[in-house]
Amino acid sequence: MAAATAYKVGKLIDGTGGPVIDNGVVVIEDGRIVSAGPETDVAIPNGAEIVEEPALTAMPGMMALHLHIGQFNSLTFRNYRVSQWEITPELQQLYMLFHAQLCFERGFTTLRDEGLMSTRGLMTEHTVAVRDSIDLGIFPGPRLIVAAFTVGTGSHLDLIMPRAALRNPKATADGPDEMRKLARENLLKGADWLKTCASGGGGTDKESPHVRNHTQEELDAVCDEAHAQHTYCSIHCFTPQAQEMALKAGADTIEHMVFHSEEMLEKIVGSGTPVCPTLLHRTDHAIEVRSRTGTPQFTLDKMKRIQPFCYETFQAMHKAGVKIFMGTDMGPEPDMGTNALELEVYVQLGMTPMEAILTATKNAAEAVHLGDELGTLEAGKKADMLLVNGNPAEDIKVLQPRENIMAVMKDGKIFVDRRKGHEKDVINVEYKSWALADG
Numbered sequence: 001m002a003a004a005t006a007y008k009v010g011k012l013i014d015g016t017g018g019p020v021i022d023n024g025v026v027v028i029e030d031g032r033i034v035s036a037g038p039e040t041d042v043a044i045p046n047g048a049e050i051v052e053e054p055a056l057t058a059m060p061g062m063m064a065l066h067l068h069i070g071q072f073n074s075l076t077f078r079n080y081r082v083s084q085w086e087i088t089p090e091l092q093q094l095y096m097l098f099h100a101q102l103c104f105e106r107g108f109t110t111l112r113d114e115g116l117m118s119t120r121g122l123m124t125e126h127t128v129a130v131r132d133s134i135d136l137g138i139f140p141g142p143r144l145i146v147a148a149f150t151v152g153t154g155s156h157l158d159l160i161m162p163r164a165a166l167r168n169p170k171a172t173a174d175g176p177d178e179m180r181k182l183a184r185e186n187l188l189k190g191a192d193w194l195k196t197c198a199s200g201g202g203g204t205d206k207e208s209p210h211v212r213n214h215t216q217e218e219l220d221a222v223c224d225e226a227h228a229q230h231t232y233c234s235i236h237c238f239t240p241q242a243q244e245m246a247l248k249a250g251a252d253t254i255e256h257m258v259f260h261s262e263e264m265l266e267k268i269v270g271s272g273t274p275v276c277p278t279l280l281h282r283t284d285h286a287i288e289v290r291s292r293t294g295t296p297q298f299t300l301d302k303m304k305r306i307q308p309f310c311y312e313t314f315q316a317m318h319k320a321g322v323k324i325f326m327g328t329d330m331g332p333e334p335d336m337g338t339n340a341l342e343l344e345v346y347v348q349l350g351m352t353p354m355e356a357i358l359t360a361t362k363n364a365a366e367a368v369h370l371g372d373e374l375g376t377l378e379a380g381k382k383a384d385m386l387l388v389n390g391n392p393a394e395d396i397k398v399l400q401p402r403e404n405i406m407a408v409m410k411d412g413k414i415f416v417d418r419r420k421g422h423e424k425d426v427i428n429v430e431y432k433s434w435a436l437a438d439g
């Protein structure tokens with residue numbers, strides 16, 4: 001990259017949690033931020049190209065850190081049960097790239113994919129290849145962190161596939177030694193993280209919410225393998241019993257929560273383990289989309305039943321000072337790319353808009369150990385930046401319409417540009433002109 005570029009913007013949200021800066025400047029050179037702050041404090045280097053955007057707000061690229069880009073999204077499929085049977089892993093892999101791009105073009109510059117399996121086996125290599133093709137510059141897209149399923153037979157994540165489906169026996173493992181082997185295989189294939197589950201999921205009910213998915217020894221083995229290879233392990237936990245097991249194993253992140261106890265909240269705060277609440281797919285909106293796309297009524301009823309527990313737990317976590325970072329668990333619903341809806345749920349449940357923004361920027365980067373490189377607009381960090389219409393620190397909904405995301409920059413390069421006189425997108429077809437795969 002040639003000389004520096006100075007973006008002079010009407011408002012600057014630097015992602016550090018400080019107040020919104022009026023008349024801000026962000027100087028970018030060689031893909032990194034050289035300086036950022038109020039116009040009065042930032043020296044613009046000689047020869048820098050100056051871009052004036054007085055009507056726009058600059059903020060860090062957002063990070064959505066729990067989603068499943070290979071899953072059958074309502075934007076690309078009509079009926080998710082039909083599509084589970086009709087699609088090959090090869091086509092699914094192409095949808096992975098497309099789904100990642102749909103998130104990217106709406107301001108999500110980093111995604112953590114939380115894994116998937118198909119009837120033919122785990123999708124680890126497929127997801128890793130999508131990540132690498134983006135990193136190599138073959139396709140435009142977000143940074144992808146790949147967390148690979150490392151789970152047992154009949155566990156929650158195994159049951160994402162229909163019970164009757166023929167499974168690849170290598171997709172799951174049982175007992176600590178087999179779990180270690182599966183963990184090693186996933187890491188050998190290039191996974192950045194492992195993903196396992198301590199308790200059941202959507203089938204959980206209020207009367208007996210805890211369904212143990214793994215023994216403590218199995219969870220210990222998975223986390224130990226991740227850490228031995230300097231990687232990380234995320235653990236799906238619905239119940240306090242599961243959270244206790246995950247903490248004991250040394251989980252790097254806890255996913256979902258759903259139920260809580262005061263005692264476990266205290267332990268989670270004490271351990272500093274970040275939690276990803278994934279509330280968007282608990283909302284009425286998600287339930288409505290699911291009812292349209294073929295989810296059976298008993299599952300919809302269960303989704304509705306656990307909704308209040310998730311909301312209560314989120315409020316208790318926020319009050320207790322748990323490190324919360326953003327993820328949606330998309331998934332089948334709602335439309336891939338509308339991840340910013342999750343932040344509105346956080347605000348409805350008591351966060352300030354700025355706190356919600358931090359869950360998708362600074363806190364998100366720190367939760368996945370990328371805080372030195374990403375998450376804020378500060379000197380030295382990678383230049384992942386958005387230019388948006390409006391002020392999301394005042395109204396979090398500003399981040400939802402794609403028309404408001406005026407530019408998406410990753411590593412100092414603009415990939416999506418909707419500003420007047422510019423026209424750049426990462427989607428190769430007109431938005432929503434594609435056919436539904438099972439239409």
Ligand SMILES: [Zn+2]
Pocket residue numbers: 066067068114329
């Ligand atoms: Zn998930």
